[in-house]
Amino acid sequence: MTELDRTDRSILAAIQLDGRMPIAKLAERVGLSETPCARRLKRLESEGYIDGYRAMLSRRALELGVVAFAQVRFSVHDRSLSDRFEREIQGIPRIVSCHNISGTADYLLQIVARDLDEYGIFMRDVLRTLPGVTAVESMLSLREIKRDSGLPLP
Structure with a gap:
């Protein structure tokens, strides 16, 4: 580069x-x-400075009124279990981002849903059933202050 x-x-x-x-x-x-x-x-x-191009879609127009951040915890820290979890979340469109983090949780997910009922069903039927997941703590966004506006350039 x-x-x-x-x-x-x-x-x-x-x-x-x-x-x-x-x-x-x-x-x-x-x-x-x-x-x-x-x-x-x-x-x-x-040279890889540009990963790609895409459109920023409107959550409002798509009727995705809930943005949640979920801290996911594992009780067993096994590499193969983490790999399975990471592979499975790749195929779940509601999870718009996932970060392996330090601290009390193992992963931080950003999730979108139409409403709280839909989010609750997603939590029960999808998120809590993923490999390795033993605890999930949700935080709901009340209002988006700043949207992904790009990376800072040196």
């Missing part, structure tokens, strides 16, 4: 805000002509 210069960081910052920005507009924003801008963008993609 090459060292990021100011122009590379400007390109990354701009596409984090709008991944569909046309090259012409991106080039203008970062002070380059289109061809060098396109070459830099391709290099940033090929």
Whole structure:
């Protein structure tokens, strides 16, 4: 990977805000002509600085009114059990993020649901039945203050 210069960081910052920005507009924003801008963008993609492009969907429009954070605990810390848990959660769309964490819990999950009834059913029928899970503590989001707005650039 090459060292990021100011122009590379400007390109990354701009596409984090709008991944569909046309090259012409991106080039203008970062002070380059289109061809060098396109070459830099391709290099940033090929060097792994850009994982991909996607749309940010509206939870409100999709009627996903509940955002919950669940701390999941295991009583037995077995590698194969953790691997099975991690494989299974990959296939559960309601779990929008999962982090293996330090502290009193083993994993922190972010989960979305239509309402509290649906979340309760998900907890009972899915989350608590996953391999290794012995305890789950839920925290419900009352209001989102800041949404994933991209990574800070050095």
